[in-house]
Amino acid sequence: MDDTIVGLATPAGEGAIHVIRLSGKQAQKILDVCFCPVHQDKWLSDTTFTLHLGNFYDGAMQLDQVLISRMKGPHSFTGEDVYEINCHGGLIPARRIIEACLRQGARLAEPGEFSKRAFLNGKMDLVQAEALIDLISSRTELSADLALLQLGGRLSSRINEVRQDILDILSYIEATIDFPEDEIDDLALKELSEKILNAKENSLEIFKGSKTGKIIREGLSTVIAGRPNVGKSSLLNALLHEERAIVTDIPGTTRDEIHEYIKIGEVLLHLTDTAGIRESDDPVEMIGIERAWKALSMADVILLLLDASEIRSGRLTNEEKTILEEYANKTIVLINKIDLLSSYEFKDTFLSPEVFALAFSVKNRIGFAELEKEILSRVFEGEISVTIDPLLSNIRQIQALENCIHSLEKALEAVYANVPFDLVSIDVRSALEEISLITGHQVQEELLNNIFSRFCIGK
Numbered sequence: 001m002d003d004t005i006v007g008l009a010t011p012a013g014e015g016a017i018h019v020i021r022l023s024g025k026q027a028q029k030i031l032d033v034c035f036c037p038v039h040q041d042k043w044l045s046d047t048t049f050t051l052h053l054g055n056f057y058d059g060a061m062q063l064d065q066v067l068i069s070r071m072k073g074p075h076s077f078t079g080e081d082v083y084e085i086n087c088h089g090g091l092i093p094a095r096r097i098i099e100a101c102l103r104q105g106a107r108l109a110e111p112g113e114f115s116k117r118a119f120l121n122g123k124m125d126l127v128q129a130e131a132l133i134d135l136i137s138s139r140t141e142l143s144a145d146l147a148l149l150q151l152g153g154r155l156s157s158r159i160n161e162v163r164q165d166i167l168d169i170l171s172y173i174e175a176t177i178d179f180p181e182d183e184i185d186d187l188a189l190k191e192l193s194e195k196i197l198n199a200k201e202n203s204l205e206i207f208k209g210s211k212t213g214k215i216i217r218e219g220l221s222t223v224i225a226g227r228p229n230v231g232k233s234s235l236l237n238a239l240l241h242e243e244r245a246i247v248t249d250i251p252g253t254t255r256d257e258i259h260e261y262i263k264i265g266e267v268l269l270h271l272t273d274t275a276g277i278r279e280s281d282d283p284v285e286m287i288g289i290e291r292a293w294k295a296l297s298m299a300d301v302i303l304l305l306l307d308a309s310e311i312r313s314g315r316l317t318n319e320e321k322t323i324l325e326e327y328a329n330k331t332i333v334l335i336n337k338i339d340l341l342s343s344y345e346f347k348d349t350f351l352s353p354e355v356f357a358l359a360f361s362v363k364n365r366i367g368f369a370e371l372e373k374e375i376l377s378r379v380f381e382g383e384i385s386v387t388i389d390p391l392l393s394n395i396r397q398i399q400a401l402e403n404c405i406h407s408l409e410k411a412l413e414a415v416y417a418n419v420p421f422d423l424v425s426i427d428v429r430s431a432l433e434e435i436s437l438i439t440g441h442q443v444q445e446e447l448l449n450n451i452f453s454r455f456c457i458g459k
């Protein structure tokens with residue numbers, strides 16, 4: 001972290017201005033060489049959070065007229081001296097200015113390196129750093145709102161509270177370990193189990209909304225399934241309001257999966273149109289069908305289309321039965337093409353009561369509003385509000401919390417089974433490791449690089 005880094009903070013292209021970021025110990029010295037301020041006295045006064053107009057030079061050659069903002073460490077984004085150079089928005093001026101900084105001893109920043117420095121200097125934790133990436137890449141207002149809340153630090157403090165709980169458990173165990181065996185009485189056992197239970201409950205509380213959080217962040221993975229020709233591609237097209245998948249009358253046309261994103265309310269749906277699921281000997285079709293099964297197992301929601309005119313008889317294919325049996329709770333059945341029926345007699349269908357089924361017609365646009373309502377109610381089960389308590393949404397963080405809860409459960413079982421305290425502490429310690437991964441209290445360099453490389457350059 002001794003070197004000074006430079007990077008373009010704005011997207012590479014043409015615009016009104018570009019912003020170049022410079023951070024590190026040498027930043028001021030580099031600018032003293034390259035920058036000729038209009039108000040020399042103001043520049044030399046070394047004040048922070050100030051704006052300076054002037055010309056940027058590479059040696060004797062003027063590169064551009066610039067505005068430089070100065071934010072001195074430690075009260076800056078990275079915690080170091082940070083300068084943001086606003087130049088004219090062409091790629092040539094920006095590139096030349098960066099090259100001039102490099103010549104004066106700066107190094108080109110890696111993706112996310114400014115943010116990584118902010119993390120390493122304690123300006124933000126990993127929950128906040130990952131929220132920052134999410135804020136930049138969010139595609140719905142809701143996911144942006146959630147990211148902004150997480151950035152604010154409230155989620156971090158809830159996690160830190162649990163971490164503190166776990167640290168307290170460890171010191172309690174340390175304190176009792178020195179006692180002779182017979183002095184660890186029932187009271188101590190009770191106290192320890194209560195402490196662990198409390199930490200576990202607080203973790204579960206944070207975990208509670210994470211499924212919704214993940215869907216807000218990543219979108220709802222929605223797979224459209226059904227026998228060939230039932231109307232899957234037509235449904236996808238109708239949802240997209242455009243022709244994207246190939247719609248034909250020949251069964252088995254959609255051999256490759258088609259992925260699209262649509263927004264329902266403020267929820268992003270990641271839609272996959274699968275190959276029609278049926279028994280097949282065609283090797284190409286079989287690959288598609290196998291992929292379709294895989295997609296079904298991974299999906300958050302399955303839209304299973306049944307053909308109204310064909311199922312009047314109440315016969316389901318084996319494939320349809322399998323989906324309804326294995327994935328009943330995440331399947332929404334759309335009984336499509338009801339426009340072909342004169343009466344709605346299938347309403348009292350053979351479908352079991354647990355299965356949610358809608359009378360549907362892609363052609364006559366029947367059932368779309370009900371479908372959207374059902375999807376939204378599944379995402380926001382229990383009306384979790386994202387605006388009061390920021391939900392956990394990042395899969396890495398969710399997994400670490402799950403592991404933490406699991407370790408606390410193991411510790412609790414050990415206490416109940418009268419296992420010696422120093423052995424209990426093994427599970428508590430692994431719970432501590434897991435929770436520390438979330439905020440980054442304890443992380444490997446590799447994980448950090450992995451996280452920050454997902455940022456863009458200049459961030």
Ligand code: GDP
Pocket residue numbers: 226227228229230231232233234235246247248249251252253254276336337338339340360361362363364
């Ligand atoms: P897929 O093989 O499941 O993707 O089915 P397609 O979307 O390619 O549709 C097969 C045929 O059914 C096409 O001719 C569609 O126009 C027709 N179709 C789709 N939805 C409806 C509907 O609600 N009513 C009627 N009558 N025909 C439909």
Ligand code: ZN
Pocket residue numbers: 232233234245246253254273
């Ligand atoms: Zn299709």
